[in-house]
Amino acid sequence: MKFPIFRSSLVAMASLLPLSLLALITFLTIYSWPAIQYNQFHFLWTNDWDLGNLYGDPVMEHGFQVMPHARYGIWFLIVGTVASSFIAMVLALPLAIGAAVLLAEGMRKSRAAPLSLFVDLLASIPSVVYGLWGYAVLVPLLGQHVYPAMAHALSFVPFFGGAPGSGYGLLTASLVLTIMIVPLISATLRESINMTDPALKEAGRSLGLSRLEVFWHVVLPKLRTVVIGVSILALGRALGETMAVLMVSGNALNYLPNNIYTPISSMAAFIASQLDSALQDPTNMAVQALSEIALVLLLIAVAVNVIARLILWMARVR
Amino acid sequence: MLFRMKKNLSRNINGIALLSALGLSAFAAMPASAAPISLLETGSTLLYPLFNLWVPVYTKMNPGVQITTQGTGSGTGIAEAISGVAQIGASDAYMSDAQIKMHPNILNIPLAISIQMINYNLPGLNNVHLKLSGPVLAGIYNGTITNWDDAAIAKLNPGVKLPNHKIIPIHRTDGSGDTFIFTTYLSDTTPVWSKNIGYSTTVSWPAVPGGIGAEGNPGMVQALKTTPYGVAYIGISWKKPVEEAHLGLAMLENRAGQFVLPTVANAKAAAGEMVAKTPADERISLVYAPGAKSYPIINYEYAIVSKTQPNAQVAAELRKFLNWSIDLKGGNAPHFIEAVNFVPLPDSAVALSRKQIAEIQ
Amino acid sequence: MATEILETMGIKTVEKRYAPSWRRQWGNALGWLAIMAAFLILAGAFFSIIGEVVVKAFPVLRPALFAKITNGIGGGLKNAIEGSLVLSLGSLLVAAPIGMAAGIYLSEHGAGRWGSALRFLSDVLVGVPSIVLGYFGYIAMVIYLGWQFSVAAGVITLAVMLLPYIARSTELAMANIPNAVREAGYGLGAGEGHLVFKVLLPGAAPAIMTGIFYAVALSMGETAPLLYTAGWSNYMWNGHMTQEPIGYLTYVIWSFINEPFAESHMLAFAAAFLITFGVLMLILLGRWMLVRSQRKLGAYR
Numbered sequence: 010m011k012f013p014i015f016r017s018s019l020v021a022m023a024s025l026l027p028l029s030l031l032a033l034i035t036f037l038t039i040y041s042w043p044a045i046q047y048n049q050f051h052f053l054w055t056n057d058w059d060l061g062n063l064y065g066d067p068v069m070e071h072g073f074q075v076m077p078h079a080r081y082g083i084w085f086l087i088v089g090t091v092a093s094s095f096i097a098m099v100l101a102l103p104l105a106i107g108a109a110v111l112l113a114e115g116m117r118k119s120r121a122a123p124l125s126l127f128v129d130l131l132a133s134i135p136s137v138v139y140g141l142w143g144y145a146v147l148v149p150l151l152g153q154h155v156y157p158a159m160a161h162a163l164s165f166v167p168f169f170g171g172a173p174g175s176g177y178g179l180l181t182a183s184l185v186l187t188i189m190i191v192p193l194i195s196a197t198l199r200e201s202i203n204m205t206d207p208a209l210k211e212a213g214r215s216l217g218l219s220r221l222e223v224f225w226h227v228v229l230p231k232l233r234t235v236v237i238g239v240s241i242l243a244l245g246r247a248l249g250e251t252m253a254v255l256m257v258s259g260n261a262l263n264y265l266p267n268n269i270y271t272p273i274s275s276m277a278a279f280i281a282s283q284l285d286s287a288l289q290d291p292t293n294m295a296v297q298a299l300s301e302i303a304l305v306l307l308l309i310a311v312a313v314n315v316i317a318r319l320i321l322w323m324a325r326v327r
Numbered sequence: 328m329l330f331r332m333k334k335n336l337s338r339n340i341n342g343i344a345l346l347s348a349l350g351l352s353a354f355a356a357m358p359a360s361a362a363p364i365s366l367l368e369t370g371s372t373l374l375y376p377l378f379n380l381w382v383p384v385y386t387k388m389n390p391g392v393q394i395t396t397q398g399t400g401s402g403t404g405i406a407e408a409i410s411g412v413a414q415i416g417a418s419d420a421y422m423s424d425a426q427i428k429m430h431p432n433i434l435n436i437p438l439a440i441s442i443q444m445i446n447y448n449l450p451g452l453n454n455v456h457l458k459l460s461g462p463v464l465a466g467i468y469n470g471t472i473t474n475w476d477d478a479a480i481a482k483l484n485p486g487v488k489l490p491n492h493k494i495i496p497i498h499r500t501d502g503s504g505d506t507f508i509f510t511t512y513l514s515d516t517t518p519v520w521s522k523n524i525g526y527s528t529t530v531s532w533p534a535v536p537g538g539i540g541a542e543g544n545p546g547m548v549q550a551l552k553t554t555p556y557g558v559a560y561i562g563i564s565w566k567k568p569v570e571e572a573h574l575g576l577a578m579l580e581n582r583a584g585q586f587v588l589p590t591v592a593n594a595k596a597a598a599g600e601m602v603a604k605t606p607a608d609e610r611i612s613l614v615y616a617p618g619a620k621s622y623p624i625i626n627y628e629y630a631i632v633s634k635t636q637p638n639a640q641v642a643a644e645l646r647k648f649l650n651w652s653i654d655l656k657g658g659n660a661p662h663f664i665e666a667v668n669f670v671p672l673p674d675s676a677v678a679l680s681r682k683q684i685a686e687i688q
Numbered sequence: 689m690a691t692e693i694l695e696t697m698g699i700k701t702v703e704k705r706y707a708p709s710w711r712r713q714w715g716n717a718l719g720w721l722a723i724m725a726a727f728l729i730l731a732g733a734f735f736s737i738i739g740e741v742v743v744k745a746f747p748v749l750r751p752a753l754f755a756k757i758t759n760g761i762g763g764g765l766k767n768a769i770e771g772s773l774v775l776s777l778g779s780l781l782v783a784a785p786i787g788m789a790a791g792i793y794l795s796e797h798g799a800g801r802w803g804s805a806l807r808f809l810s811d812v813l814v815g816v817p818s819i820v821l822g823y824f825g826y827i828a829m830v831i832y833l834g835w836q837f838s839v840a841a842g843v844i845t846l847a848v849m850l851l852p853y854i855a856r857s858t859e860l861a862m863a864n865i866p867n868a869v870r871e872a873g874y875g876l877g878a879g880e881g882h883l884v885f886k887v888l889l890p891g892a893a894p895a896i897m898t899g900i901f902y903a904v905a906l907s908m909g910e911t912a913p914l915l916y917t918a919g920w921s922n923y924m925w926n927g928h929m930t931q932e933p934i935g936y937l938t939y940v941i942w943s944f945i946n947e948p949f950a951e952s953h954m955l956a957f958a959a960a961f962l963i964t965f966g967v968l969m970l971i972l973l974g975r976w977m978l979v980r981s982q983r984k985l986g987a988y989r
Contacts, residue, residue: 110723130738135941
């Protein structure tokens, strides 16, 4: 048999992707190793982040040089990251499916093309601009009008009542993330709807189903893997988003949200905002602890993927 | 450990990297001697506007030098001056003793003096200059003073009708020289704060219900603007946006027990008191200066520079630029300094800075 | 548009022999209403954001923007525009072949264990915050390899960020092509390489392009990974891949908005405007090229 040149070069090229991730993981693990040893497991479930007295003299603790009073615990970051991204995905999925259906099924191609530009353009806006829009437009609107009304009307629903806060918080961060990830889901979905075998749609229509019913009962089930796949991608994007979250989340430190209006902080935003101060730590433990956060964030992304795959697997078994 | 390994290997790998880079950009092999000397400044976002005012004027007068300015943050500025990536690291905070011990050939050269405002958003009271003290601000930020009509605030402001409303303290979430000098003031005035939280470019803020962390000085202005009953500390360069937003400006209690506004005259008074105390390496806090007129929150803005530069031309251009920047007819001239509401460096501090600049080789 | 939607809502069903039940008609109407609402929410957000950018950028949109380099708080954006193009195109040149190869592998041979492992790792890579990639690039390339702030460090960091997006959209696009097409190709005696390049890729091109444009948009909109790798320069790029920092538009947005001068704010919004509309142009250009090439090829769909 001929040597499969195409196949081998394909595999060689493709392997650069996992290799770059492995390089990143290796780097993060080696780099944060002292912090992992120093912090042990309570790093994950304590709400206690303090770079310590950066102007003091380093002290020895458990065999490591650290700044006095330095403590690293990130439970509040894990909660903030997962909550904001999860809410964003729950809100983004119906919006994205709605937009994709309207553009793919609801109108003629010639009209859909310019309108789909809107949705695609939402993806082209830099995340800093989302952040600016978030704090100039969204935060005052939500904080002064929408949230007080919501908290009043929904006071009986857990996590929706209580103090409506200032507008900077969990729900605002989720809403900005939602708008950011919708185009990612919607664009892929639209292409997939367009590419679905037309015979399937025609068969459904000939049974007397309306276009919407065809979509709901015939097309969407066929696209289940696409929907879940692209949702994971979007969730990953939300988990890793930095600037926009930094600007609207209220950046809570060392406490947990008690309702959806409370300030939170996400791991990616926290790394970005703390890196500069951490660089001032002469023992380097602060930067190492930040890279340990990055490692934990990677592990969360792994967990999200495993769960999504389990869902797919169970759906197939059934 | 990793750091040492990095340094040893980097020299060997440098060659390989350069070779591959040349391969990638064969067309760009230009003789280095003909190109102008380029300097890189990076660091403090508070000093960044001033550098941006300086550089166009300076490079026009000195076409042989190109200066790139970057606003990245004080910690980054210090780190990159140490690593040699940048020639000038701008910082609002001086390097700690522990850092100096590890990197003894790094200089901390003051270029100007900055001031900090304490602002608030109290509907109906923003045209009144409320009187606040270090212990009261510490109480607000650690959650022991929660209401605007608290007795501690009322006692400082007799006759002012304070609202019965929760205070929303706003702090910087990114590492910041503003946080450094604000927490220094709280530490100097309030033993409890000094003991539990201390001072730094980022601190472990106590969890105050409703409290907000904002990103950068514009984030602080924006957050305060949209948050009635909030209080925030903001760099003096943002005086105009703060005034345009009609936010309140506090009078602060100084070491002499007087309440003073952050005016240039009051800052100069404070600087005058502290300048005689400034040591030869110029690493000193100017916060909470003695004197009846002294405004309590001011600081030196530093250029962090390595004594040993890659070559003599770079060192010469660096000395020339830094000497110009602290000159009253150069970078410290009123039209530069007033544009960012800073205070020029006092004469004796200029002399100390010049002595340090001469050490750059 | 309205008539089509009315029709789909079942308003004209009187003429049809088969009339759906009331419940189904209501369900349909409600469904379309929800869909319209979803679209309106997105359009509202879009106009609110774009409106903000356009209004604030409008006063500074003059030719000097493209002719001058950034100088202190003002000047133009010539160096930043050049830098953004260099960094985006560079990262695309690095990332597109690798990402597409990974996507093709996933869709054609991705059923097995290796395929799922690759897919898994690719999805994990999406979750890496850009600041972490930036810091990794800083330690590995800027410090360790001694490249200093440079084009090479920025391009490679961005490319790693783009890989999973390109891989995933390529995979999804290829997987959507009916198997009959592959069978027909092999039946006519085409090799795998031939089949992929001449048949599958052209067929999947629209969806792949969507993914790549999304990736370009992403690369142009990023600040955090570049701050620590590409640095920033007030001057034009001198062609060196290492040792020299380079400017880019997002830096202007990110740091000039942090300055206390109105002039620098306007420059920041001008940069945001240029990025947004630059990407719009890219998308339009991409679609136009696609329509042309498909007409030439004669799409099999």
